[in-house]
Amino acid sequence: MDRIPEPELMDEPEQARAYADADFEAVNAGFVADFQRRFPALADGRPLLLDLGCGPGDIPLRLARALPGARVEAVDGSGAMLALARRAVSGAPEESRITLVERTLQALEPRSEAIHAVVSNSLLHHLHHGPDLWEAIKRVAGPGAAVYVMDLRRPESRERAAEIVAEYAAGEPEQLRTDFHNSLLAAFTPEEVRTQLQAAGLDGLEVEAVSDRHLLVAGTL
Numbered sequence: 185m186d187r188i189p190e191p192e193l194m195d196e197p198e199q200a201r202a203y204a205d206a207d208f209e210a211v212n213a214g215f216v217a218d219f220q221r222r223f224p225a226l227a228d229g230r231p232l233l234l235d236l237g238c239g240p241g242d243i244p245l246r247l248a249r250a251l252p253g254a255r256v257e258a259v260d261g262s263g264a265m266l267a268l269a270r271r272a273v274s275g276a277p278e279e280s281r282i283t284l285v286e287r288t289l290q291a292l293e294p295r296s297e298a299i300h301a302v303v304s305n306s307l308l309h310h311l312h313h314g315p316d317l318w319e320a321i322k323r324v325a326g327p328g329a330a331v332y333v334m335d336l337r338r339p340e341s342r343e344r345a346a347e348i349v350a351e352y353a354a355g356e357p358e359q360l361r362t363d364f365h366n367s368l369l370a371a372f373t374p375e376e377v378r379t380q381l382q383a384a385g386l387d388g389l390e391v392e393a394v395s396d397r398h399l400l401v402a403g404t405l
């Protein structure tokens with residue numbers, strides 16, 4: 185099945201709200217726990233982490249909580265999502281270590297301060313041009329930076345996508361189920377991501393199919 189891209193930014197307030205209201209507790213906790221397990225050295229010092237496509241801010245908050253020395257820069261191109269993230273972060277004990285940035289990843293510029301890790305969850309499938317993510321990572325992060333990118337992977341057919349939605353989102357609101365279905369159709373396959381990484385000169389990063397609907401790209405630049 186060919187990929188069917190969806191809009192990049194989730195900038196409709198209702199869509200952002202439905203996403204923020206969904207229960208991603210287990211998924212997001214697992215994301216942070218596995219990231220910590222793979223990159224234990226980030227527990228030391230004051231590392232700077234970048235979360236691309238941070239959405240409503242739950243992952244940046246969890247990262248800052250799990251790594252008490254870390255600073256987290258959380259980037260999203262959607263004003264509606266960042267408004268929700270601002271609300272989530274506001275007043276949290278970790279607030280001073282989290283910076284929210286409204287910017288698309290295509291507009292991210294190189295910087296002088298070293299970035300120790302780039303993470304991203306569920307962003308890649310939104311991109312019309314997947315390589316934009318790898319180019320952004322190369323622009324902002326240098327050798328030695330950890331990379332941890334989790335995303336959906338495209339099933340072999342629309343029917344299989346519908347089965348996955350039925351299996352994992354049965355009780356969710358219609359908006360979320362529709363978004364999930366569209367996201368599965370928009371996702372890349374592990375093979376496509378390997379090709380993107382090779383073209384970007386990032387083939388040192390490993391691509392793994394980590395569940396029936398997810399892929400993980402992880403490694404060190």
Ligand SMILES: C[S@@+](CC[C@H](N)C(=O)[O-])C[C@H]1O[C@@H](n2cnc3c(N)ncnc32)[C@H](O)[C@@H]1O
Binds near residue numbers: 304
């Ligand atoms: C499915 S949400 C995931 C949010 C968050 N990472 C999480 O796991 O809860 C994808 C997010 O990526 C953002 N996004 C999509 N394309 C983007 C781009 N080109 N630059 C920056 N953010 C983008 C969307 O606005 C949305 O907030």
